[in-house]
Each structure stands twice: as structure tokens, then as C-alpha cells.
Amino acid sequence: MNRNVGSWDRVLRIVAGLVLIALSLTGSIGAWGWIGVIPLATGLFGRCPIYGLMGIDTCPMKRKGA
Numbered sequence: 219m220n221r222n223v224g225s226w227d228r229v230l231r232i233v234a235g236l237v238l239i240a241l242s243l244t245g246s247i248g249a250w251g252w253i254g255v256i257p258l259a260t261g262l263f264g265r266c267p268i269y270g271l272m273g274i275d276t277c278p279m280k281r282k283g284a
Contacts, residue, residue: 221264224276231261 223231235258242251260266269275 219265221277222269222275223260223264223266224278227276228261228264231257235259235261 235254235256238247238251238254239258240251241247242249242254264277266274
């Protein structure tokens, strides 16, 4: 599985996911905050299925043989 999410993109996804989950846990935005699991997971794994379908790649380096 090749990565298609770059460093800054990953950081933003992880932060956004954690903020949404935290807001949900505090009751500020309700259960919709659990949607933050998606950007959190894509940030942690470095792979976004939507990016793959659209042909987007924000990861600047590609490893040989990957």
C-alpha cells in the first residue's frame, strides 16, 4: 500500500481528527464529531482512498520498490 498523503497533509488530518473527537467527547458538537476518526486514520496511515480514486498524491518522495 503506497502512501499518497504528504507530511503537512498528515499533520493537518491528525490535528483535525483529534480536535473533532475531543469536541465530541466534551459534548460540544455531539456525535458528529466522531467523523474525526476518518481524517485521524488517514493521517496516521498516510493513505487516503479518496486521493487514490482522484489520482491526487501530496507525498513528495516515493520509495523505490514500494
